[in-house]
Amino acid sequence: MTGQLAAAGPVIPDFSQHSSSCAVHNHLFCADWVKANWGPVLWPALRQHVVLTAIAIAIGFAIAMALALFAHRHSWAVQPTLLVTTFLYTIPSLALFELLVAPVGANIYAAEIALVSYTLLILFRNILTGLASVPQEVLDAAEGMGMSRRQALIRVELPLALPSIIAGLRIAVVTIIALATIVYTIYNRGLGVPIHNALGEGPFKTELIVAGGMAILLALLADAALVGLQRVLTPWSRAREAS
């Protein structure tokens, strides 16, 4: 629980390491500081950020997929699931992290529970929409070919739902990358840590710009990677566009 402002000491921790005259005078951007601190400060924060995000997306996707497959068969479950996931999505991140600290503690579990809870609405809604958008004739054709319901799900419905599922993953991934910058308030990991260290006295501009920029770039790159993944996984949608 490092919930307080950074203004505790006169020295900003990352600022003092390898300080050049550029960093000491706090110019807008000091490339030498970035170079000197990439290894000890920025790279570990980036790596932690990716790990925090990957864990949240993996768990969130598994839960949302299970919920969506269940709700796809049992439509009575759709509204209650939407209600609960919308409720979780509505609670502002900073508040949810602190609310979880009381029962769970200021650790990775609280951080991941909060991050996962923000993926559920997005992923559940998109997986379900994707499954629901498969035309009835296609399902009839699958049944006519002698497929069981399970076969039809795996070989027909899920592939056709892929564009919607990946659209959901894109939203979830960029959302979690953005939210993971707040994790540092309860658990000292991720790109929020250098941002936090640079705030407070000063503020130390180079670190703010680099760490903030890294979070934004990471989100944009992840989004682009998922677009690429969709093109690879659904070659038929491109063939349809071309024809």
Next chain:
Amino acid sequence: MSEFREAFEFIFRNGEVPGYPGLPSLAHLTLETLKVGAIGVAIAIVLAAPLGIWLGHIHRGSFFTINIGNVGRALPSLAVLAIGDAFFGLGLGVVEVALVILAFAPIVTNCYLGIVEVDPELVDAARGMGMGEWEILRRVELPLAVPLIFAGIRTASLFVISTATIASLAGFSGTLGDVIANETSYHFSGVLGAAICVAALALAVEGVLALVQRALTPRGVKLERAARKMDLAESLAV
């Protein structure tokens, strides 16, 4: 759990901490959070809604409006605030600019999707009845787009309340986030109490906007949506 009991005691004391006189009351901070957020959403609506609605009406710019939604979500509020702080220093002005940037994307995307998804046959029918473009927009497209437009405004309001509290982490003072960011003065019970207030505020705003949306949605649209339950455009819009 004793932490939650103490947090509610803190709320019922209206944010008073024994031994620390002169701290702002919780009610005051809640209203300030609401005010800071409302200004941001209002400016974003004025800028984004006409643009999204116009692009939807002329069926242009789908690449721009949908991708700006993705880019908008990719901007971590803390990073935007930090970069604003580095360039300009963090005052109400910079915070509001950050809020408007974050709220702009969902509003423009959803306004566009809401209008563009209106059945083209309905628009043709309206044109055949002799309606002008302005009349089509006002009497056909906008009423049918109310659910999606409101979905955008609701998402934007959530982003904005969330970010207004995060602004305290960046050193901006005047919202409920001040309490969460200052555990030294408020202790954990105060932090938890303020977190409960932030969550309650977000849920209350969401609830009020849902009621306004219901009041503005035409009856026919409600019936049709109840029959369909899920909507592809809605899943693209968050």
